Amino acid sequence: MSASLSPTSSPFTRAVVSSMRKLYPESLADKTWDNTGLLLEAPFNPTRRQKNSVLLAIDLTKAVADEAIARKDSAIVAYHPIIFRGLKSLTFTDPQQQSLLRLAQEGISVYCPHTAVDATPGGMADWLCDIVTASIHTPAAPETTPPQASAHYTVPTYPVPAPVTNSDPSTIPPHTRSTILPSPPPLPENMDSAGMGRLVTFSRPQRLTSLIDRIADGVGYPGGIPIAIPQGAAIEELMIRTVGVCPGSGSSVLMKGEVPDLLFTGEMSHHEALAAIERGKVVVALAHSNTERGYLRAVMRGRLEEVLRAEWEGQRAEALKGLEGGEEGLGEVLRDGECEVHVSERDRDPYGIMIRRV
Structure with missing residues (x-):
């Protein structure tokens, strides 16, 4: 593995996951059928910077993936799990798997809280x-x-x-x-x-x-x-x-x-x-x-941004203390105090209302 490619997600993504778990404990999700948590952990490459930003969506569609890639977000919080059952393969022939592969390639992780948000x-x-x-x-x-x-x-x-x-x-x-x-x-x-x-x-x-x-x-x-x-x-x-x-x-x-x-x-x-x-x-x-999408803008965005700012500040300050001089690019990442949470503009329910004009 290349020295510039660490087998872990980015420090900012880890702060996002920690913040979500504080706000919406995974123990509250209905694990008898649900699949929640960090479902895609994209590898961290400090030489290819992502923004310290999160994109909130209900469904991880191709349109939402395109939006996150264009924005260079570090993570997507997609309420509905993009993976529900065990996968036997990951290929470009399946549109949803294609989105996951593209996001991993771009260094964008995906966290799905689902019923933890319902129950909290x-x-x-x-x-x-x-x-x-x-x-x-x-x-x-x-x-x-x-x-x-x-x-x-x-x-x-x-x-x-x-x-x-x-x-x-x-x-x-x-x-x-x-x-x-x-x-x-x-x-x-x-x-x-x-x-x-x-x-x-x-x-x-x-x-x-x-x-x-x-x-x-x-x-x-x-x-x-x-x-x-x-x-x-x-x-x-x-x-x-x-x-x-x-x-x-x-x-x-x-x-x-x-x-x-x-x-x-x-x-x-x-x-x-x-x-x-x-x-x-x-x-x-x-x-x-x-019945779900409005919550992202009305409640989740503000709550996550508040908790994430404190979490990122604490995590990066701790990491900077032990930073070794030879860790290429990591110091620049950890010194970036920016923190943004956005709601997807492309996310919507599959069904719309068409009106027949008499």
Whole structure:
């Protein structure tokens, strides 16, 4: 192996991984089926500098890989694992494997936290609770003209989550929040509420239409809200006291035990949705990753940047103490105090909304 090529990831990438593990402990991930952690450790070459930057995405697609390569990021934090099952080969014939090979060649590592983010207090599930309880405020969406694709259809549009701020506490409806499937002990310190899914219980029933407005606001004003309501019900008259939330595919969490009045998730099967409305319940299923992507910009970016700055400062200061003069290029890397976290501009749900113009 070349002296300039160390069999480890870059020091900055190691700081990224350490920071993610502090924020979203891997012990909280559901390891019975999930595959989380550092899934691609790209070799570190100090003579070919990457930027001290991280790119956040929900899905590691070719478009996202291209974006990270063009930006010269050191690492990608991709919420969904790019590797779920054992691989028997890595070749360029498979598009996803092709992205992994290209990223490794460019020195870009990939960390995937997935259900660790779902279960962690303050993670995606709690962010969805903040949306339905109006605990966060999103600026009003600008009025836009649907882009034209033809005389009869618009081109597909995709939700674009906007920055959020905390709402005035006096305007938040009184409610309680609990974990649906608590994580088994031992739990990380100060994470007693960890687990999958959350149940919001309002002290007074809320109008379903008000909750729909909050959801549309929070996830980026999608072109439509997929919703299932009981047959014969009038949507303007439906009142909701309990809301079960789960990012992604939430039926295995939300359909256990007593079913809440509203099931708010990314996707449910046809038969699961039927089972819910036959019980008099309501389902809002936004398309899988539309319940996840906004969290990156609203919460994760800021949290990771804060923790990563401190982590990188400490790690590089310690490494500089023991630096040997002959380690080519490493000193320059360790003396670079820059630290950036960005959200991908290319990442989006596979499904968009196309509107037929009458």
